Amino acid sequence: MRRVMSGAVAVLAVASLAACGSSSDGETSAAPGLSGEITVFAAASLTESFTALGQAFESENPGTKVTFSFGPSSGLAEQIDSGAPADVFASAATKNMDQVVEAGNASDPVTFANNTMEIAVPADNPAKVDSLDDLANKDVKVVLCAEEVPCGVSARKVFENAGLSVTPVSNEEDVKSTLSKITLGEADAGLVYVTDVKAAGDDVVGVEIPAEDNASTAYPIATLKDTENAALAKAFVDYVLSDQGSAELGTAGFSKP
Structure with missing residues (x-):
């Protein structure tokens, strides 16, 4: 963790970044006339x-x-x-x-x-989640992105890879809504992108997913x-x-x- x-x-x-525009070699320079x-x-x-x-x-x-x-x-x-x-x-x-x-x-x-997936839990981690297996515990309130959005697709791929059955307490419209449920303490854990865990700073704790079980997009x-x-x-x-x-x-x- x-x-x-x-x-x-x-x-x-x-x-x-501010001193840059784009050029063919990957560096950037001002783009005239924009x-x-x-x-x-x-x-x-x-x-x-x-x-x-x-x-x-x-x-x-x-x-x-x-x-x-x-x-x-x-x-x-x-x-x-x-x-x-x-x-x-x-x-x-x-x-x-x-x-x-x-x-x-x-x-x-x-x-x-x-981008890859990561488990996010509230800062105080009330459910003591420290592994992917913990999300299959029926007493752990898990929140996910809805099945049709990319973060939801990837989350369910993670569970498939790990051979886990997880029933979320809610399916959110996007990854930020999912993360909000966790930071507000309305869920014990959720699967979001590593970038969203990083952006949340001290509001959440990230629990890494084993590479063999993880999914990317x-x-x-x-x-x-x-x-x-x-x-x-x-x-x-x-x-x-x-x-x-x-x-x-x-x-x-x-x-x-």
Whole structure:
């Protein structure tokens, strides 16, 4: 078991990223002529890292504005395919990106990060959870993401790998809602991404999942067909794919694809 300590990493990341735009060698340099606004639909687990990247991108490109809509990847994909106005989609699963691509609303997605699962428990760990097996105890209140969202799919894959039967007390709409149940003491444990445990700081304790039982998910990103600012949308995607973007994602706990 390990306690995940909080830190002022977001401020430092923004400072280090702010002097950069993208270039072909993975380094970044200012992108001339960019202006206007874009809306980025992004998986809830990207909240902290993409907020930092957006601030850095705007700092490097005065006159631009990046607005984020964070939520479950499955729901965001449905919104895009229903005509919701957006310029970029960053999904926590290839399945949801494929849905958007197959509908003709995006093309050529690129995987920019991977994420794995971890058990999160309240800071005082009232149920004394210290292993994956403890979640199968009927007296332990477990909360999971809903089955249709990426964090829910991965959580159930973990249980399948471990040969465990776990009945959650609730299924939440996304990983942040799941984590909230734990930090508020409304659940004894939950399966979330390692990045969300890290972002929660001292509010939760992370319990590692054995590698042979764990599950991971890939994060693809793409500009959307109906964007009204294709240049700015592409520039932001390039920024996420740059060395600086990778560094910020690594600081948040994501791994490289």
